[in-house]
Amino acid sequence: MDRESQKSAQQYRPATRVVSVDANPADPYNPASTPIYQTATFKQSSAVSTGEYDYTRSGNPTRTQTERHLAKLMDAQRALCVTSGMTALDVIMRVLSAGDEVIAGVDLYGGTNRLLKFLEKSKINTVHVDTCLVENVTSAITSQTKMILLETPTNPLIGVCDIKAIAEIAHARNEEIIVVVDNTMMTPILQRPLELGADIVYHSGTKYLSGHHDLMAGVIGVKKEALGDQLYFVINSTGVGLAPFESWLLMRGVKTLAVRLEKQQASAMKIANYLESTGLKVNYPGLKSHPSYELHNKQACGGGAVLSFETGSTMVSQQIVEGCKLFTISVSFGCVNSLISMPCRMSHASIPPEVRKERNLAEDVIRLCVGIEDVRDLIEDLDQSLRAANVI
Missing domain, CATH: 3.90.1150.10 (Aspartate Aminotransferase, domain 1)
Known part of the structure; x- marks a missing residue:
């Protein structure tokens, strides 16, 4: 889907967007449903030039269409699909460097807490505060703060963080602070953090997006293309892009x-x-x-x-x-x-x-x-x- 088509699609309400799928405009057979391009490699026209795809780790038409559709739902400049929700967070965290600091909640998913703890080995430290209180987040920001990680509602106590207020304060203090929101619980149907000022939103596609617990997937949405390029580099380098069949299942599930x-x-x-x-x-x-x-x-x-x-x-x-x-x-x-x-x-x-x-x-x-x-x-x-x- 080109940018103009994507822009016009945003005029529809979320429940309409979710089923308005462009299966694959480049496919010569005009499929009504995105096909599963179950191939690891693609033929090249010559030894020195490639087409849009060369190797499924780097990109695959099924994954591309799923990502474009999810970007439309999240109001994101770009969406990226990976192998699980935790993989999505891991990819996001790799934009940080040793010495950087993350502000995260005290009530958050156990797997998220485990990953943040693991990252201490890389000298990426996390400060845990009650992110449901804006003043706690504000007072925790230092010159080392490079990311604020929010869940809202929180898991499992169902607290609520003020995404807009936290994003505005963080960016006013340092425009390079990345505000990340785990939106798995709300989905793009109920809440769209990028519209509220967040820089990155991510979901465990294993949950509501697929809806049937027969699939492991993670979805990342970004507000700026440059950040999307950074995350894509990590995905391509580490080989964690979502496989064609899982991409198809995710697209199939999200329609309902x-x-x-x-x-x-x-x-x-x-x-x-x-x-x-x-x-x-x-x-x-x-x-x-x-x-x-x-x-x-x-x-x-x-x-x-x-x-x-x-x-x-x-x-x-x-x-x-x-x-x-x-x-x-x-x-x-x-x-x-x-x-x-x-x-x-x-x-x-x-x-x-x-x-x-x-x-x-x-x-x-x-x-x-x-x-x-x-x-x-x-x-x-x-x-x-x-x-x-x-x-x-």
Whole structure:
């Protein structure tokens, strides 16, 4: 898709954009669906000249079309697809050098925390602050700060960061600071961080974008072409570009993103209301009781389909999780079926207990990832499990 076509496509609303796919204008057979170009190499016209593609590690038509479509959804100048969400973050972090400093949250995905810890070996240090408080981020910025890494909502306590305010402050202090947002939980349908001032947005394509948990993928979107070129160099050098079949699966899955998320979000709202009615502490930005309800609704257009709640007892939480029959006990989120987990024992277990305590990550917190089942069945399942655990 050329720039003019991409520009006109932006006039449509997100739910329309997501299904408006240009399969591949260069294909002579005019396919309605992007084909899988399952080839490692491409024929060259001569020994001294190549066409658009020569080796799939460097580029492949299926991946190109998927990237162009995702760039349109994210309002990005360029999108890049890699082998997982963690690979996406790893690629982003490689623009940093020894001595650089990253500001990141205290409530963040366990895998992200693990990668940041690993990077200390390369003398890239991370300062953890509560990024939901703008003043904490402001006071943490130093001359060594080169990146601010945000999750909003945070995982698993569902806090909200003010993307616009943090980006404005960071760029005013140093225009070279890169503001990065993990937007996996919201997706481009509900929140577009690049429009709010972020420099890079990334997603675990394994989750909502593909939607079926049959694919590992990561997606990066950038505001400026030069930054995209830097990241592409890393991807090509390390060979982590998404393979043709996975690119095709990702494109196939993303077409139903809007309709899936609409159903999931509506169900999540009903479940959050039900849980709150039982007296439990519920973390969900769609609830008016959420401390950042107004901020979230200024920068996003919905609460999403992930929520968490706290029981006050790790043992009780375990009983609830294991007592559910319809919710599957599993890490991750964004699938068509509903999942339940205890993050501090599962997805965040790599964060040491003493660090979790220091960061106020409640050991009893239960995270729900709402799928597309009938919400009445989901509420009944939670209800029977809560009753069996003597919570209600």
